[in-house]
Amino acid sequence: MTEKVLSWLDERLGLTTIYSVVLDRKVPKVNWWYTLGSATLFLLIMQILTGIFLTVYYVPSPDHAYDSVQYIMTGVSFGWLIRGIHHWGASLMVVFVVLHMLRTFYLGAYKYPRELTWFTGVILLLATLGMGFTGYLLPWNQRAYWATTVGTSIAGTVPVIGPLIMRVLRGGTDLSAVTLARFFAMHIWGLPAIILAVVGIHLYLVVRIGISSVPTEED
Amino acid sequence: MAKRARYRLSRREFVNLVVGALGSIMGAVVGIPIIGYLVSPALKAQKSEAWIPLGPLENYPIDVPTPFNFTRTKVHGWERTVSSYGVYVLRTAEDQAKVFSNVCTHLSCRVKWREDLGQYACPCHDGFFDKNGDVISGPPPRPLDQYETKVEDGNLLIHFVEG
Ligand code: FES
Numbered sequence: 001m002t003e004k005v006l007s008w009l010d011e012r013l014g015l016t017t018i019y020s021v022v023l024d025r026k027v028p029k030v031n032w033w034y035t036l037g038s039a040t041l042f043l044l045i046m047q048i049l050t051g052i053f054l055t056v057y058y059v060p061s062p063d064h065a066y067d068s069v070q071y072i073m074t075g076v077s078f079g080w081l082i083r084g085i086h087h088w089g090a091s092l093m094v095v096f097v098v099l100h101m102l103r104t105f106y107l108g109a110y111k112y113p114r115e116l117t118w119f120t121g122v123i124l125l126l127a128t129l130g131m132g133f134t135g136y137l138l139p140w141n142q143r144a145y146w147a148t149t150v151g152t153s154i155a156g157t158v159p160v161i162g163p164l165i166m167r168v169l170r171g172g173t174d175l176s177a178v179t180l181a182r183f184f185a186m187h188i189w190g191l192p193a194i195i196l197a198v199v200g201i202h203l204y205l206v207v208r209i210g211i212s213s214v215p216t217e218e219d
Numbered sequence: 220m221a222k223r224a225r226y227r228l229s230r231r232e233f234v235n236l237v238v239g240a241l242g243s244i245m246g247a248v249v250g251i252p253i254i255g256y257l258v259s260p261a262l263k264a265q266k267s268e269a270w271i272p273l274g275p276l277e278n279y280p281i282d283v284p285t286p287f288n289f290t291r292t293k294v295h296g297w298e299r300t301v302s303s304y305g306v307y308v309l310r311t312a313e314d315q316a317k318v319f320s321n322v323c324t325h326l327s328c329r330v331k332w333r334e335d336l337g338q339y340a341c342p343c344h345d346g347f348f349d350k351n352g353d354v355i356s357g358p359p360p361r362p363l364d365q366y367e368t369k370v371e372d373g374n375l376l377i378h379f380v381e382g
Binding site (some may be wrong): 067070075076 | 252253255256257259260296297298
């Protein structure tokens with residue numbers, strides 16, 4: 001019975017083809033450093049899932065942001081766990097993205113024909129840092145508030161257009177409810193949309209071109 | 220597959236069993252926190268009860284339903300909500316009173332005492348109640364709810380239970 005259903009679906013969806021192309025593809029003999037990309041992808045999925053769960057209770061408004069986070073930590077069953085995974089996962093993700101980049105750089109995997117994979121990877125690195133920056137403000141505690149004050153001020157030191165960038169980031173001259181709302185929007189809609197789209201391209205390229213082998217002496 | 224004695228687990232069956240068992244354990248480890256996270260606020264007991272003073276009984280005229288309003292504060296998650304409640308006090312004797320909730324027993328609209336009709340009228344679906352809260356006509360399924368009352372030092376109190 002299940003056989004029948006599966007083959008019916010397979011005939012229409014091409015599941016076995018997808019499976020063989022994506023998972024049964026030939027890979028060169030590589031080492032553990034080549035698993036950093038998959039590790040990052042796993043962390044990304046964890047961040048997306050825990051992030052979705054956090055929005056069930058989190059409120060991006062100055063009068064409730066802090067209290068709603070406190071509520072998640074103490075009032076909701078396993079809230080500490082979900083937020084803890086999101087919190088630590090965020091730091092881990094930055095670490096893994098950077099390690100993944102270093103591996104690609106040191107083993108020369110960014111060269112022809114994988115320039116576009118590298119390029120999309122750079123976008124993903126920046127977007128990940130953007131996630132860290134926007135997410136840091138959301139708990140709306142003292143540390144978050146002042147870190148974002150400093151962070152946006154740094155953007156303000158850019159010559160000529162700096163003050164404008166700072167005002168756009170803050171949504172005004174000061175950090176306010178407007179800042180919190182736009183950081184939230186970027187954190188849960190803007191940047192994730194970019195990340196998902198670019199991860200799609202990145203993975204497509206990995207499957208299409210294949211990964212590079214460990215360089216040998218002749219290379 | 221070759222025929223084997225029933226009691227012997229084939230290698231394939233054994234692997235399936237182990238994978239199934241480990242998979243269920245992992246599913247529970249992930250699933251239980253998620254379900255708990257999503258439903259726990261719904262399951263928290265939000266009972267509140269209190270004796271609410273409605274003032275000296277002698278302030279209420281005998282045999283005339285008189286409205287009284289009070290507010291209660293409740294904490295919902297990260298927010299405090301102040302809700303107001305309305306009751307009708309019917310002083311039946313020198314030292315006795317009945318206190319009715321003004322929430323219609325049909326679909327929770329607020330009823331109003333109409334002196335001209337001598338009835339409580341619900342504006343939503345034309346429900347009518349008499350002075351003692353019993354249904355006269357309309358869709359309400361039961362009489363108006365009453366609060367438990369007591370009189371202490373001449374003050375009227377009602378027992379407010381919620382949740
Ligand atoms: S709610 Fe009062 S009659 Fe329907």
